[in-house]
Amino acid sequence: MTDLLPLDEALGIVQSLAHPLGAEAVSIAEAHDRTLACAVIAGIASPRNDSSAMDGYAVQDSDVENLPASLRVTGESFAGTPQPPALGTGEAVRIFTGAPVPAGADRVVIQENCSRDGVMLTVHECGPGRHIRQAGGDFKAGDELLPAGTRLTARALVAAAGADLAQLSVVRRPRVAILSTGDELVPPGEAQGNPGTIPESISPALAAMIGEAGGEIVQRDHLPDDMAVLGQRAQQALHKADLVVVTGGASVGERDFAKAMFGSDLALLFNKVAIKPGKPVWLGRRNGTLILGLPGNPTSALVTARLFLVPLVSGLAGRATGGALDWRDALAGAAFPPVGSRETLARARWVDGRLVPLGSQDSSSQFMLMFADVLVRRRADAPEARPGDRLGYLDF
Ligand SMILES: Nc1nc2c(c(=O)[nH]1)N[C@H]1C(S)=C(S)[C@@H](COP(=O)(O)OP(=O)(O)OC[C@H]3O[C@@H](n4cnc5c(N)ncnc54)[C@H](O)[C@@H]3O)O[C@H]1N2
Numbered sequence: 001m002t003d004l005l006p007l008d009e010a011l012g013i014v015q016s017l018a019h020p021l022g023a024e025a026v027s028i029a030e031a032h033d034r035t036l037a038c039a040v041i042a043g044i045a046s047p048r049n050d051s052s053a054m055d056g057y058a059v060q061d062s063d064v065e066n067l068p069a070s071l072r073v074t075g076e077s078f079a080g081t082p083q084p085p086a087l088g089t090g091e092a093v094r095i096f097t098g099a100p101v102p103a104g105a106d107r108v109v110i111q112e113n114c115s116r117d118g119v120m121l122t123v124h125e126c127g128p129g130r131h132i133r134q135a136g137g138d139f140k141a142g143d144e145l146l147p148a149g150t151r152l153t154a155r156a157l158v159a160a161a162g163a164d165l166a167q168l169s170v171v172r173r174p175r176v177a178i179l180s181t182g183d184e185l186v187p188p189g190e191a192q193g194n195p196g197t198i199p200e201s202i203s204p205a206l207a208a209m210i211g212e213a214g215g216e217i218v219q220r221d222h223l224p225d226d227m228a229v230l231g232q233r234a235q236q237a238l239h240k241a242d243l244v245v246v247t248g249g250a251s252v253g254e255r256d257f258a259k260a261m262f263g264s265d266l267a268l269l270f271n272k273v274a275i276k277p278g279k280p281v282w283l284g285r286r287n288g289t290l291i292l293g294l295p296g297n298p299t300s301a302l303v304t305a306r307l308f309l310v311p312l313v314s315g316l317a318g319r320a321t322g323g324a325l326d327w328r329d330a331l332a333g334a335a336f337p338p339v340g341s342r343e344t345l346a347r348a349r350w351v352d353g354r355l356v357p358l359g360s361q362d363s364s365s366q367f368m369l370m371f372a373d374v375l376v377r378r379r380a381d382a383p384e385a386r387p388g389d390r391l392g393y394l395d396f
C-alpha cells in the first residue's frame with residue numbers, strides 16, 4: 001500500500017492544474033453558465049434618464065398643493081420618447097412606466113387618482129410617492145457590474161445585457177474526450193442477445209458531469225482492447241481535447257492498456273490513490289493535454305469522477321475548484337463500519353436529515369448509485385462510526 005498517494009495530495013495536484021483556460025468572445029445569447037474572463041462594465045446608465053415608475057401624469061408640486069387641482073395636459077411621454085416637452089405651471093404631461101420625466105416635473109400622480117376630460121385633468125389625490133426613478137439609480141455608465149470570474153447565471157445575464165454589451169469575454173469551455181475501453185462494452189440496447197457483452201454505463205454519467213461542470217464533449221468512443229485502435233483514437237483525442245478521460249483498463253489485468261495507449265511520452269502526475277473505491281485512478285499529461293484515467297467499475301468510476309474530474313473541469317472552465325469540493329459535515333443516522341487501510345468514500349443517503357450508509361458498498365454497483373446522495377469521507381483505520389457521530393461528506 002506504500003505506493004498509494006494520499007487523497008489530499010492527489011486533490012492538491014488536481015487543484016494546482018485546474019487553472020482557467022484562455023478567453024473567447026461569445027454573444028449574450030450563448031453566454032449562459034459561462035464564466036466571465038473580463039469584468040462587465042456598463043456602457044450606459046440605468047435608467048438612462050429620470051423616468052416614471054407608474055402610468056399617470058407628470059406634475060409640479062406647487063400645482064397640487066390644494067386638491068382637487070385642475071391642470072391642462074400638454075403632451076405625452078412613452079418609454080422610448082427621447083425628449084418629452086418641458087412642464088410649465090398649471091400643466092401636466094401624460095406619462096407611462098419607464099418613460100422619461102419632463103423637465104420641470106416634481107412627481108408622477110398615478111392615473112387612478114385623476115380624472116380626464118379632453119385636455120383637462122383633475123387630480124383628486126397625490127399619495128406619498130413621487131414615482132420617479134433617478135437616472136443612474138440602478139447603475140451608472142462605467143460602473144463595474146460583474147467582476148471577472150462571475151458565473152453567468154440567468155440573473156447575471158440581465159445585468160450584462162442591461163449594460164448594453166452584445167458580446168462577453170468568457171473563459172473557453174474545456175474540451176473533453178471520453179474514451180471507454182473494454183472488449184465487453186456495447187452501447188446500451190445492444191447487450192441483450194449478445195453473450196459476453198455488457199452495456200457501457202459510465203460515459204453518459206461522465207458526459208453529464210462534464211457538462212454540468214462547464215465542459216464540452218468533443219469526442220466519445222467505445223474502444224476494444226486492441227492497442228492499434230486504442231493508440232489511434234488516443235492520438236485523435238490528444239489533438240482535439242484539453243482533457244481526455246479514459247475509463248477501464250486502469251488496473252493490472254493483461255488487457256489493461258489505458259496508460260500504454262497514450263504512448264511512451266505520457267507523464268504520470270499520480271498513479272493509484274489510497275481510496276476505496278477508486279484506487280487505480282491516475283492522472284497524466286501528454287504535451288499540453290491532461291489525461292484522467294478512471295477505474296472501470298461503475299461505482300469506482302463515478303466516485304473518482306466526482307473527486308477529480310468535476311474539480312478539474314470546473315477549474316479549467318474558470319469556476320472555483322473549492323466549490324466543486326465543498327466538504328460539509330452532518331450527523332450519522334446509523335452505524336458506519338470500521339475502515340481498512342484505504343481512506344473510504346462511503347456512499348450514503350439522507351434519512352431524516354442524517355447520514356445513513358447504503359446497504360451495498362460494492363464498487364461494481366450500478367443500481368445503488370441511484371440512492372447515493374453523498375460520499376462520506378472516512379479516514380483509513382477509523383473505528384466504527386456510531387449514530388450521532390459527526391461525519392464529513394460531499395454531495396455526490
Ligand atoms: N489483481 C488486481 N486486480 C484488481 C485490482 C488490483 O489492484 N489488483 N484493482 C481492482 C480495483 S480496486 C478496481 S476498481 C478494478 C478496476 O479495474 P480497471 O480500471 O482495470 O477496469 P476494467 O478491468 O477495465 O473493468 C472492471 C469492471 O468494470 C466493467 N467496466 C469497465 N468499463 C465499463 C463501462 N464503461 N461501463 C460499464 N462497465 C464497465 C468491466 O466490464 C469490468 O467488469 O480492478 C480491480 N482488479
Ligand code: MOO
Nearest residue numbers: 277278279300363
Ligand atoms: O478501487 Mo476499486 O474501486 O476498490 O474496486
